[in-house]
Amino acid sequence: MTGSGAAPRARGNRYDESGELRTTGARWQARRLNPPTPLWGSNGVAFGPDGRLYVAQFLAGQISAVDPASGDVEVVVPMDGPVQSPDDLAFGADGSMYVADLVPGRVWRRTPVGEYTLVSDEVTNPNGIMCVGDRLFVNEMRPDGRLLELFPDGGDPVVLTRGLALGNAMQLGPDGHIYYPHMITAQVWRIPPDGGTPEVVAENVHEPVAVRFDQGGVLHVLSRGVEGFVTRIDLHGSGTRTLLTSGLKGLDNAAFDAENRMFVSSFAAGGVTELHPDGRTREIVRRGFGGPYGVTVDLGGTVHAADHYRLASPAVTDEGEPLGPSPAAGPGGVRTRLLLPFAHGIVADGELLHHTSQFGTVRTYDTVSGAVRERARGLDRPIGITVGPGGALVVAETGAGRVLALGDEDGPGSVSVLAEGMDRPTDVVLDAEGRLYVSEERLGTVLRIGTDGARDVVATGLSAPQGLAVLGAELFVVETGHRRLSSVSLVTGETRIEAEELPVGPPPGVVPRTEPALFADVMPGLARRFAGLAAAPDGTLLLSANGEGTVLRLTRKGEGRPER
Numbered sequence: 001m002t003g004s005g006a007a008p009r010a011r012g013n014r015y016d017e018s019g020e021l022r023t024t025g026a027r028w029q030a031r032r033l034n035p036p037t038p039l040w041g042s043n044g045v046a047f048g049p050d051g052r053l054y055v056a057q058f059l060a061g062q063i064s065a066v067d068p069a070s071g072d073v074e075v076v077v078p079m080d081g082p083v084q085s086p087d088d089l090a091f092g093a094d095g096s097m098y099v100a101d102l103v104p105g106r107v108w109r110r111t112p113v114g115e116y117t118l119v120s121d122e123v124t125n126p127n128g129i130m131c132v133g134d135r136l137f138v139n140e141m142r143p144d145g146r147l148l149e150l151f152p153d154g155g156d157p158v159v160l161t162r163g164l165a166l167g168n169a170m171q172l173g174p175d176g177h178i179y180y181p182h183m184i185t186a187q188v189w190r191i192p193p194d195g196g197t198p199e200v201v202a203e204n205v206h207e208p209v210a211v212r213f214d215q216g217g218v219l220h221v222l223s224r225g226v227e228g229f230v231t232r233i234d235l236h237g238s239g240t241r242t243l244l245t246s247g248l249k250g251l252d253n254a255a256f257d258a259e260n261r262m263f264v265s266s267f268a269a270g271g272v273t274e275l276h277p278d279g280r281t282r283e284i285v286r287r288g289f290g291g292p293y294g295v296t297v298d299l300g301g302t303v304h305a306a307d308h309y310r311l312a313s314p315a316v317t318d319e320g321e322p323l324g325p326s327p328a329a330g331p332g333g334v335r336t337r338l339l340l341p342f343a344h345g346i347v348a349d350g351e352l353l354h355h356t357s358q359f360g361t362v363r364t365y366d367t368v369s370g371a372v373r374e375r376a377r378g379l380d381r382p383i384g385i386t387v388g389p390g391g392a393l394v395v396a397e398t399g400a401g402r403v404l405a406l407g408d409e410d411g412p413g414s415v416s417v418l419a420e421g422m423d424r425p426t427d428v429v430l431d432a433e434g435r436l437y438v439s440e441e442r443l444g445t446v447l448r449i450g451t452d453g454a455r456d457v458v459a460t461g462l463s464a465p466q467g468l469a470v471l472g473a474e475l476f477v478v479e480t481g482h483r484r485l486s487s488v489s490l491v492t493g494e495t496r497i498e499a500e501e502l503p504v505g506p507p508p509g510v511v512p513r514t515e516p517a518l519f520a521d522v523m524p525g526l527a528r529r530f531a532g533l534a535a536a537p538d539g540t541l542l543l544s545a546n547g548e549g550t551v552l553r554l555t556r557k558g559e560g561r562p563e564r
Contacts, residue, residue: 025499037288037549042265044088139167169210294532384427467533
């Protein structure tokens, strides 16, 4: 398979070139609670022949080039191209870019003129990828994974070794061996490029996710945990081993430039950061939300967002202004509260945060004790969640077309079906009288579900409705297809448009490709985007502006509101 890519696009942020908030509405004004982010998360990184740092963005299905001097970002592999889920990349001797496309199990070659060729579709969960001159190697991020050599000009893959306990970013060492992590067993291994017996070179390495050598030949092993550990091992010199604590949560990958400066990425917070040998950091590209997905607000007014790999909050002052980068606020005005796999829907319930994962689970996080307990497992893409009467959790099981109620037992508890036979139910909300509303994204409807399971159509003809919220006698819904907020009067049934040009979904002009799979072999694949909506105690609305990576607060203009 070959193809030619579209012309590169430079963007002020990841949504559009201007970076302006264009959201308009006659009754509402919108403001950001955190700055927009230029990248959709950040994963594999590598310096290209032009001296720029190329960044794979798994969640978006795109690759961008970053000028390390200015921080300017340019999209070079767009999300509407053939690559679905790039997790790592490398450059060959001729300047071609090779991409590990994890979810569909493909490895691509992109020539310097932008043409794509499929190198292989015989690799399961390809992740770590590297070039040695004209030779290409890739490993698999799965239990009992393989490390293979691929041949871009044709030829069957050659397996160097098997048994990788989740492979990931790898590199050729100064001794001519390939070094790679075993993520599960906390080890680093090596093997000659021509094959042979693999051997362990480091053990008890904290949550290893990537191995990189600096210009002096010192091994750096990145940790994917909350502390941002980097373990430095001078394998070919003094043999010393030191631990650097960066504080960068969810490290993913790293690259050293010719001056031996280290640049790191984060699967959790995105961005690009220069990490100095003494642990100091310098932000090159702003970090922030990879989504966000669901959004909620607790009774104290703190906003919480489900952000795929974490629970996070936009850090704002009492006046609602972003704090900006600081130890308290976190990078890009976003504070990571909990790293976890995974979070998409969320609702606050006192000191608890209940959250769903599209990969099948519902969990509860106690913000005081830090405890996390599982409430349900094995569900089919649960997304929307709210708290029902008596404390039961009401969940939209999107993949199964059902709405469920989960009991309050300690651990996986009772599950009852409130409604079934629906077409992609996405979000759920209750009004003050306890009536349940459900958005059906594919059909463009909002339904009211009675206690007997009977359904009434509240709104129809909507464009991909997702997030729901109720304020008084009005139901609000995010129409992601038209990028607008609409409302429905729960008294008269009247529907009207409240705000337009919401920064949700892919950038304007980008036509979404076929949706990648939710699972890749036995590993999680890609979750569907979800633009959550929540009503705050002060009468404002909070919106997950997942197109630009912000949470928007929508406030009514003037005093009161028109009757209808």
